[in-house]
């Protein structure tokens with residue numbers, strides 16, 4: 550086709566051509582302004598788009614010319630993004646995943662995700678693992694440590710390269726409360742036995758959950774906890790801390806920073822060992838004194854974090870429950886509770 554023929558053809562279909570060029574331009578503009586995390590302020594027109602952009606993941610990871618951090622324009626002004634002890638609180642918009650992935654890739658970091666599936670809770674594993682493969686630490690080395698009394702019921706899920714499932718057989722306990730609490734003991738035991746050789750960070754979560762958006766290296770730090778979705782707006786006197794002084798988990802009214810959820814914490818292997826070992830010891834002391842903390846392991850976790858402040862805190866984006874609706878500050882729901890029939894699943 551000669552140049553003239555091209556021009557003639559274009560003239561004939563000038564409207565289509567114009568629309569095509571215009572659309573390409575818009576697409577390019579969007580792509581250019583997407584800074585690896587959000588494309589809000591950098592767009593020439595001020596609009597807030599919060600689409601799921603996983604298809605751009607590969608592209609955005611390679612992006613070098615991300616937008617400059619703006620000293621006079623904080624990305625979030627609607628939520629607390631830093632604790633008084635200078636630990637960041639991770640909300641959507643506060644981090645650039647491109648930069649963080651580069652940093653953690655350089656260190657070739659290995660992450661262990663511990664999850665317990667005792668008795669009937671094995672039914673949650675399939676969705677948990679499938680969604681983790683879509684959203685959890687994509688592009689990094691991941692070991693799933695599945696602790697269960699029913700190894701045969703662990704589903705076979707196809708894993709991406711660099712990821713593997715490790716099934717660890719453990720005993721079960723009759724009471725669900727004991728199952729929950731003994732997680733502290735098991736994590737601390739396996740930390741010494743194998744986690745310390747195999748991974749750099751541990752992430753410890755509930756199994757009755759599904760991933761529904763990006764959860765990546767932005768969560769990693771020496772020791773981190775997560776704001777409980779029911780309490781992140783509440784005053785400390787309403788927190789359901791253990792209030793009986795006889796318990797090791799006791800926290801007085803007038804004390805406490807946040808109410809942390811039992812279902813999502815982690816850190817370096819060393820720090821998680823300290824946390825789980827201390828919580829387990831406290832649980833055993835309570836047991837010897839015939840007292841059980843109100844919210845079991847969660848109460849002890851809250852006590853631990855009162856005295857050992859987390860170095861990072863995850864917003865409730867990282868542990869949401871859809872029965873609470875979707876408040877405006879919650880731009881993403883990354884890890885969401887799967888509804889369950891308590892009476893049926895716990896017995």
Ligand SMILES: CC(=O)N[C@H]1[C@@H](OP(=O)(O)OP(=O)(O)OC[C@H]2O[C@@H](n3ccc(=O)[nH]c3=O)[C@H](O)[C@@H]2O)O[C@H](CO)[C@H](O)[C@@H]1O
Nearest residue numbers: 665666667670725728729755756757810811812844845847
């Ligand atoms: C989201 C969140 O913050 N959850 C916490 C909350 O309750 P939940 O009501 O979410 O507790 P849950 O029933 O999910 O139990 C916690 C976890 O223990 C495991 N499990 C439990 C029972 C069983 O028969 N088999 C089994 O495998 C399983 O991994 C489960 O996810 O309070 C619990 C203590 O009361 C724990 O602190 C949970 O981490």
Ligand SMILES: [Mn+2]
Nearest residue numbers: 755756757812
């Ligand atoms: Mn749960």
